Amino acid sequence: MGDYQDAYSASMKDPDAFWLTAADAVTWSRRPQRGLDADRAPFYRWFPDGELNTCYNALDRHVDAGHGDRPALLYDSPVTGVTARYTYAELRDQVARFAGALRGLGVGRGDRVVIYMPMVPEAVIAMLACARLGAVHSVVFGGFAPKELAARIDDAAPKVLVCASCGIEPSRVVEYKPIVDEAIAATPQAPEKVVVLQRDRARARMGERDVDWDELMAAAEPVSCVDVAATDPLYILYTSGTTGKPKGVVRDNGGHAVALTWSMANVYDIGPGDVWWTASDVGWVVGHSYIVYGPLLAGATTVLYEGKPVGTPDAGAFWRVISQYGVKALFTAPTAVRAIKKVDPEGDETTKHDLSAFRTLFLAGERLDPETYRWASAKLGVPVVDHWWQTETGWAIAANLRGLEPMPIKPGSPTVPVPGYDVRILDQLGQEVPPGAEGAICIRLPLPPGTLPTLWGDDERYLSSYLSHFPGYYLTGDGGHVDSDGYLFVMGRTDDVINVAGHRLSTGSMEAVLAAHPAVAECAVIGVHDSLKGQVPRGFVVLKAGVDMAQETLQAELVAAVRRDIGPVAAFKEVAIVDGLPKTRSGKILRKSMRAIADGHDEPVPSTIEDPGVLDALRPHLRRE
């Protein structure tokens, strides 16, 4: 662990020096003299005296350096049959023009813009245009329903919303504009204007506040980059918490640019001119960091793929893209690999494509099970590198740093803490546990650059969600252990957040939907193991006295309600009607015990249980006997 150990120790001993050196890789309009600002600890900030523009660093800088002809973005859309190639100069020009269009709609520094779009180049253009103006974008994943979109609009209070008329799923066209209209009607924070990108598969009906993307672009003048403080927000990205209300994770400009630039070289071994592909969605943090900002900051070529691992058209889609564009490294979620493996268990499709340029498969977003790791390693013949991070951190907490010092891979472990992250495993009393012992995975403050400085408009919730549990530490919400070689093993969430196909979801918000049904007296939703999606939600409801309704009808209504209120992404398909839910004497539902039984590893029942008979009666439902 030579280079790694040196870098890690340097980042711990003198974080200011470490990150100010890393900051040299970024172009500043005012170079920072200070690294960490701890004046308002635990609200730490990075590079408080620095000024820059993130869009300048992602685009203009490369054009100014003479690389305007280098491909910046390769769009590949098997669902529409369209491909497109943007050089750095072309992408810069499109972004500058759309920034001019937004400015014409009154968007300026600090204003919020909500983006609700599928995987089209215009989504990337809109994000970078906001960054160019110093405006704050908030991208919402297309699989969320109107209510979820409305909750995000409510919180971000955007001046403008940018959407497409539709997204294209393999089995159906999803009309986005009616979802946007419904969401806007449900919030007092309606944006002044909605910019609509019309797609031929389902053109949107336009209303008074709507503006057509093409018409706007045709009339707009390009604008240059606006310098912002390093500590100014670049974006807000909402993520599920334990309650129904999503948390608005804030990302700053300076720390983000420094951390992502550092990560592209050191974690992913990607530099200028390399072709890099993150198969995810711009609506998730992986899409923000590693479809859009990271690769462009690094001067690499990023692939934007509007398709699925299977079915668009077959299980060879990923290998076709790798071969067609000479992709050096792919970053995706384990669930995508499991989907391919299910359809093509022998990996025959891998042999039909030239993968000679392909060097590494990076996986994150959910636990990488050893079986999936072994399959991908065997079929692809390249290192399969797990790494672990969160929406909140924006980049890797633990990784096998391929550009710094590749290390032996241990299946089931994302390897070691990344420089900047002081990872500790704590017991319930906040004491550090010895190697091998399970505990709460925490990070000693301060967090490194690029991580969340707070939650949008809610410092209190930032403290209560992450910092107050163990003072001086950031609580990740995951449990796990470190082995005697210093490798981290992440075993899963310790709260009621679940991970379905790499999508982080709150069981609390699903419970709120079930509880709102007039027939339901009480309910619980738990995440249970699923061989394809990693986890899926399962609901259990107790009916109000006197309810007389056919079980199937009620179940169908409850499933439909979750899809209507949260969205298809919740993948909520199963709900059981039961006589009672197991509780402690103080009334807390024993979800952990329910989860354990459903997953087939019974744990001792807590002594605080009110009535063990209730849990016994539930066992057949949990085990689906």
Ligand SMILES: CCC(=O)SCCNC(=O)CCNC(=O)[C@H](O)C(C)(C)COP(=O)(O)OP(=O)(O)OC[C@H]1O[C@@H](n2cnc3c(N)ncnc32)[C@H](O)[C@@H]1OP(=O)(O)O
């Ligand atoms: C490290 C930090 C992080 O964790 S960031 C988060 C990282 N997570 C990821 O990158 C997500 C990885 N997962 C995926 O990309 C997808 O699940 C893959 C593997 C491609 C499978 O996709 P799919 O077959 O659509 O299944 P799914 O479970 O995602 O979808 C469930 C239902 O939702 C729908 N959906 C999905 N995306 C959209 C969208 N953009 N707009 C509208 N609807 C969408 C799907 O069609 C599906 O619907 P249905 O239930 O089949 O009708």
